[in-house]
Amino acid sequence: MKDPAISTLDNIPQTKVPGTVRLVDLNHTLNDPLNWAPRRKLLSTICVMAHTFFKGLSTSSIYAVVVPLSKETGVPVKTLNQGTGYLFLLLGWGLLFWQPFALRYGKRLTCLLSMLGTIATCLWAGSISQYAGWRWVFYVPAILLSAVFLFVLLCMEETNYFREYTGSATPEEYELDHAIPTSDSTIEKQGSIQRAASRPSIRIGQIHASKKSYWQKLSLWTPKPGPGFLQTAIQSLSFLSWPVIFYAGFSNGLYLIWSNLLNGTISLILTSAPYHFTTSMVGLSYLSGCIGVILGGLAFGQVSDWLALKLARRNNGIMEAEHRLWPFCATMLLVPGSLLLWGIGAAHGIHWFALIVAFGLVAFAVALSVSISVNYMVDTITLVMLVRNTMSFAMGYGVTPWVQGLGVQNCFITAAAVSIVTSTMAFVFLKWGEKFRECSAASYYNLVDKRAG
Incomplete structure (x- = not known):
């Protein structure tokens, strides 16, 4: 028997590329x-x-x-x-x-x-x-x-x-007009008339339920129907075969491991000569990272939406998921430069403030990369975290032998070179990301059919 919460998927036309979401008030x-x-x-x-x-x-x-x-x-x-x-x-x-x-x-x-x-x-x-x-x-x-x-x-x-849907709606009633005007003047002219015209008429299924009491709202045990533990876990792992999902996790982990590299060496470097920081001073150094993360989050929120809209207008009003990847161009320069500043600077005993700036810039880049990766594949956040944290494990496990074997300067020069090479994968998905998503379309809809059936 089909899950009534998603059985209406059979009546919704499938798009060529997964990612189009129809908002239906159930x-x-x-x-x-x-x-x-x-x-x-x-x-x-x-x-x-x-x-x-x-x-x-x-x-x-x-x-x-x-x-x-x-x-x-x-x-x-x-x-x-x-x-x-x-x-x-x-x-x-x-x-x-x-x-x-x-x-x-x-x-x-x-x-x-x-x-x-x-x-x-x-x-x-x-x-x-x-x-x-x-x-x-x-x-x-x-x-x-x-x-x-x-x-x-x-x-x-x-x-x-x-959510149990009890109403009825034809496929035509679910169709939404996704066209984006190609100029600001078009938006100003059409205004609210266009928004009203694009809103579909949908019959709404009614579910009658009494309002929960305070203690009912705080209930600890609220099981719901759905697939079992093992089925969900296996299904999640199968997503790794989809290139776009794997890349979202890889790009997220790629920048996080450089943050882990600095985290793994900050106490070692700043407590040694010529800095001789106390434990409390090392802790205060993390304020740089906090500031970097805050600025990175604010910057991405403003720039990403503006850039995505601009690129969509150039693309005849169609916004592709890959439009979110362009801010990676900034991190491709920030991270290698910051790693070189940290490693070479520490090896030559430059002023501690330069190291703190490098730490903050890496944190800024990490905030950007996390936002970009999650926005690119928000519905598969579990797999993104799995790939990312597996990479973090590798860095945490090998950071000390790496630094001890090559020395601080050579370690971070190598890290900067690896960062530059691996970051260029973003251009692969900027060019062929949509093709990769098209290749996964059949698997995606097979999964939808299994969930619905």
Whole structure:
């Protein structure tokens, strides 16, 4: 029996290239997250952002204390960096379990379980030694995460929702006019008349449901029908055979590993001569990375939409997914230059401020690359994270032998060269990305048929 939530796919004409999304209003029930009030949606978004921020804080805090932690515990820096590599490996491949779990049993429960696990790990890591200096690097994130856990527990609602369509609509009623005007004057002339004319008339299926109480909204167990764990995991892995999806993960991981390279060497370099930074000063150095990420996110949000619209107008009003890839041209210059500044500069003992600038520029490029990759393949974020974090594991595992074997200067010269060569893959997808998507169209629609049937 077909899933009623997606059985109407049989009536919707298939486009030549996957990626066209028709927005259909299926119901008016207040329990549907799509129909929540703006304040309710904002609270849900704040909960997700708080969870993401403080989870990231807790998993990355070790980088600032690698050297003192090694001295106090006797664990080599190489082993600590390899440990962070395994961390990224599990963050990526663990999604093959946690994504099906979240889709089946609820995102709220998944977030709470992940925070509990991280809190327990931070407390355990901070308690394994008697030294009071570095262990608070783990205690503080545990305390902050505990506060966020309570906030999410009391405020975050489940967004999984099973939509059952009960109305009827012909394929013609689903057709949308996707044409984009080719000039600003055309937009000004047509204005709201064109927008009103392009809005289709759709019969809306009604679902009658009573409004949930506060405690019902915060229910921890909200299973929904759908494919099983193993089926979802295997299906996710099969997406890796699609070139566009693999490239989205590769491009994301490509820039993240250079950030990991700097993270793996920042404590080693800045605590040594001629800088002699204390642990707190190394921690403050990460402000450069924070500023870079914020500026990168703001820059991409403004520039990407403007550039995509301009390119669509040049392309007879058709916007291709590859239009989002052009900002990679900026990162192709920023990352190699920053790696050279960091590696050669540290080897020759240049002023510490230049190293901090290099760190911030790499963070800026990482923010751009993450936004570009996720926008390119937003519906396959699990595979993007899997490929990205597998690459991060490789970098975390090999960063110390790489630096020790070649020296700081030669290591980063090599890294810059690798960055330049691998970044040019963006031009391959700028040229033939649409062809790659067309080649995956048959597999995509076979998958849709299986899900619907």
